[in-house]
Amino acid sequence: MSDQTRAEQARQKWQQGDLLAAYRADYASVEEQRDALGDRAGELRRAAFARFEEQGFPGRRDEEWRHTNIGVVRSTAYQGHQQPTTLTRDQIEPFLYRGCHNLVVVNGRVAPELSDSLASAGGARVSSLAYLDASLRPLVEERIATAAKFDNHPFVALNTALFRDGLVIDLPKEAVVEMPLHVLNLSAHASPDPQASYPRLLINAEAQSQATIIETYASLDDEPTLTCPVTEAFCAEGAVVRHYKVQKESLSAAHMATLHVEIQRDAQFSSQSISHGGGLVRNDSRAALRGSGSDATLNGLYVVAGDQIVDNHMYVEHEAPNATSHELFKGILSERAQSVFNGRIYVHRSAQKTDAKQTNRNLLLSDRAVANSNPQLEIFADDVRCTHGSTTGHLEEDALFYLRSRGIDADAATSLLTYAFASEFVELVEVEALRDDLQEFLFSRLPGGEIVRQAV
Amino acid sequence: MLEIKDLQVKVNDTEILKGLSLSVKAGEVHAIMGPNGSGKSTLAQVLAGREDYEVTGGSVSFLDDDLLELSAEERAQAGVFLAFQYPVEIPGVSNTYFLKAALNSVLKARGEKQLDAIDFLKLVRERVKVVDLDESLMKRPVNHGFSGGEKKRNEIFHMSVLEPKLAILDETDSGLDIDALRTVAGGVNSLRNEGRAFVLITHYQRLLDYIVPDVVHVMVDGKIVRTGGKELALELEEKGYGFLEGAA
Numbered sequence: 001m002s003d004q005t006r007a008e009q010a011r012q013k014w015q016q017g018d019l020l021a022a023y024r025a026d027y028a029s030v031e032e033q034r035d036a037l038g039d040r041a042g043e044l045r046r047a048a049f050a051r052f053e054e055q056g057f058p059g060r061r062d063e064e065w066r067h068t069n070i071g072v073v074r075s076t077a078y079q080g081h082q083q084p085t086t087l088t089r090d091q092i093e094p095f096l097y098r099g100c101h102n103l104v105v106v107n108g109r110v111a112p113e114l115s116d117s118l119a120s121a122g123g124a125r126v127s128s129l130a131y132l133d134a135s136l137r138p139l140v141e142e143r144i145a146t147a148a149k150f151d152n153h154p155f156v157a158l159n160t161a162l163f164r165d166g167l168v169i170d171l172p173k174e175a176v177v178e179m180p181l182h183v184l185n186l187s188a189h190a191s192p193d194p195q196a197s198y199p200r201l202l203i204n205a206e207a208q209s210q211a212t213i214i215e216t217y218a219s220l221d222d223e224p225t226l227t228c229p230v231t232e233a234f235c236a237e238g239a240v241v242r243h244y245k246v247q248k249e250s251l252s253a254a255h256m257a258t259l260h261v262e263i264q265r266d267a268q269f270s271s272q273s274i275s276h277g278g279g280l281v282r283n284d285s286r287a288a289l290r291g292s293g294s295d296a297t298l299n300g301l302y303v304v305a306g307d308q309i310v311d312n313h314m315y316v317e318h319e320a321p322n323a324t325s326h327e328l329f330k331g332i333l334s335e336r337a338q339s340v341f342n343g344r345i346y347v348h349r350s351a352q353k354t355d356a357k358q359t360n361r362n363l364l365l366s367d368r369a370v371a372n373s374n375p376q377l378e379i380f381a382d383d384v385r386c387t388h389g390s391t392t393g394h395l396e397e398d399a400l401f402y403l404r405s406r407g408i409d410a411d412a413a414t415s416l417l418t419y420a421f422a423s424e425f426v427e428l429v430e431v432e433a434l435r436d437d438l439q440e441f442l443f444s445r446l447p448g449g450e451i452v453r454q455a456v
Numbered sequence: 457m458l459e460i461k462d463l464q465v466k467v468n469d470t471e472i473l474k475g476l477s478l479s480v481k482a483g484e485v486h487a488i489m490g491p492n493g494s495g496k497s498t499l500a501q502v503l504a505g506r507e508d509y510e511v512t513g514g515s516v517s518f519l520d521d522d523l524l525e526l527s528a529e530e531r532a533q534a535g536v537f538l539a540f541q542y543p544v545e546i547p548g549v550s551n552t553y554f555l556k557a558a559l560n561s562v563l564k565a566r567g568e569k570q571l572d573a574i575d576f577l578k579l580v581r582e583r584v585k586v587v588d589l590d591e592s593l594m595k596r597p598v599n600h601g602f603s604g605g606e607k608k609r610n611e612i613f614h615m616s617v618l619e620p621k622l623a624i625l626d627e628t629d630s631g632l633d634i635d636a637l638r639t640v641a642g643g644v645n646s647l648r649n650e651g652r653a654f655v656l657i658t659h660y661q662r663l664l665d666y667i668v669p670d671v672v673h674v675m676v677d678g679k680i681v682r683t684g685g686k687e688l689a690l691e692l693e694e695k696g697y698g699f700l701e702g703a704a
């Protein structure tokens with residue numbers, strides 16, 4: 001049988017299978033609910049769902065998915081249409097960050113009763129997408145789905161077709177929002193059935209505006225979940241957006257996330273991505289440097305154990321001259337955990353004087369953990385500086401010996417050095433509540449973490 | 457205090473120590489000199505408990521213990537201290553808190569009372585003067601961003617807080633300018649007492665102008681080939697190691 005016939009058979013099987021039937025039912029229920037986004041949303045959803053029906057989920061023969069086994073997503077019928085879940089403020093309290101403006105989203109739907117004020121968010125204009133503020137409608141209609149394209153990405157297609165709600169955050173011209181905005185995405189099951197949610201976030205930073213925006217993903221239970229978020233951010237001239245993402249869902253969660261950013265002249269977008277939850281996590285992050293003098297800083301820390309898989313697919317596109325990009329991704333892998341770092345940098349012919357730097361460092365705490373690291377530099381301008389570096393290894397024997405020779409036992413020495421490895425990233429986290437949260441996680445994860453807690 | 461008999465050690469299948477014997481009593485300062493590659497640093501690391509060095513023969517007793525049976529941390533708890541030739545940087549871990557964790561694990565193993573934060577800081581303030589180390593280095597991460605001289609002084613500072621019974625200084629003098637060397641030597645001299653022994657490993661005689669040893673050994677090709685008083689160091693300075701190499 002030729003590859004072509006095999007592919008055709010697989011497609012027929014997919015199109016007649018139960019899995020697609022579940023997504024079709026979900027799509028039908030989204031269509032019934034009158035779309036708050038207006039006519040354009042209806043068209044978008046139709047096109048996106050058609051594209052999803054056609055493509056299905058990627059397999060390991062797909063170059064972009066070669067090292068990441070998404071078997072759990074391909075074999076689970078997740079239900080997207082659930083009864084709205086009622087939660088109390090007490091239940092969500094542990095997930096809120098002090099000193100932040102907390103905006104709560106449950107199963108992809110904004111929960112105003114659990115959130116701090118949407119109407120007054122420290123100078124930012126915030127609205128739910130399902131109950132869209134009329135003054136933000138033109139912006140949403142103009143922007144949504146223009147950065148994150150669904151043509152070649154099945155999970156973007158799925159989100160675009162099936163999201164029921166989400167948030168838009170608009171930073172008016174020259175607005176400086178002091179208090180960080182925290183978008184807390186929770187998954188909560190009303191029944192043990194596998195459940196999907198499609199969080200959607202649209203960030204629009206107008207010229208010279210500034211804000212810190214945190215996205216957290218967490219679970220309230222251990223039932224199977226597919227979380228498939230899409231975030232788009234537009235940074236106009238001179239805007240400064242500091243973005244954080246924290247992925248701490250349960251191990252039965254599959255998390256397939258997309259972040260697409262467009263950065264105009266002299267604007268800065270920075271992102272610190274922390275991933276330690278979820279059984280299967282994929283972050284597709286793409287930054288387009290559209291204007292001269294723009295800067296993208298995309299950093300990440302992943303700490304995974306057991307059978308966790310975490311995949312960071314980065315794509316930085318230098319379209320304009322004199323732009324800079326920095327990427328630092330650090331991974332700590334124990335037991336049988338696997339990671340992928342794919343760092344693509346594309347420098348257009350016009351993007352002279354590009355300065356791009358990419359680093360991926362992995363610390364393996366077991367012999368069975370696997371870290372894949374794959375830099376891809378495609379450079380079409382001749383006057384640029386692009387560097388990349390990648391290291392993967394165990395803790396250094398010399399360093400362990402140094403600590404043990406001072407009387408520190410082997411477990412504590414391992415923990416101190418592991419913390420030391422992560423500390424470079426920890427210090428980049430400027431939101432205090434978030435940094436405390438990350439440190440607490442690291443202490444809890446490290447054997448003999450008490451000694452580390454005392455030593456930092 | 458320390459009794460090494462016919463010690464043989466392999467590193468990556470290469471024999472480095474080839475039957476080394478050494479006896480150190482409490483209160484004594486021994487210097488071990490020798491050319492590069494003679495096995496001096498290997499000896500220091502084996503005594504401190506480096507596990508990937510394979511002991512193929514001989515014995516080492518320390519006080520009442522068979523030293524080779526103890527892990528690196530147990531040796532530290534028993535009172536062995538190695539000042540490293542290349543101290544390791546530990547970003548994100550404060551020098552003070554690291555040292556407090558080290559001291560408390562040593563005290564705990566000895567069944568002694570651990571120090572609380574206030575008593576510990578008192579001790580640190582007192583000992584930091586011994587090596588003239590800037591107090592700001594206490595708050596910084598262990599050795600991270602320290603100059604070469606600061607790292608070496610930090611080792612002596614750690615030693616002064618941990619109060620070992622046997623201190624092994626591995627090339628502590630290398631890379632130090634004369635002022636730093638005087639400071640480090642002053643620190644070591646102030647820690648000399650009847651109950652404590654020192655083994656100074658050095659390539660240069662210069663250190664011994666400031667820390668006067670009781671015994672000088674010359675090591676060549678994995679063995680001690682000459683033992684004498686402090687005048688032996690001067691003889692080596694004059695003639696070089698060449699004249700002893702035939703003796704190995």
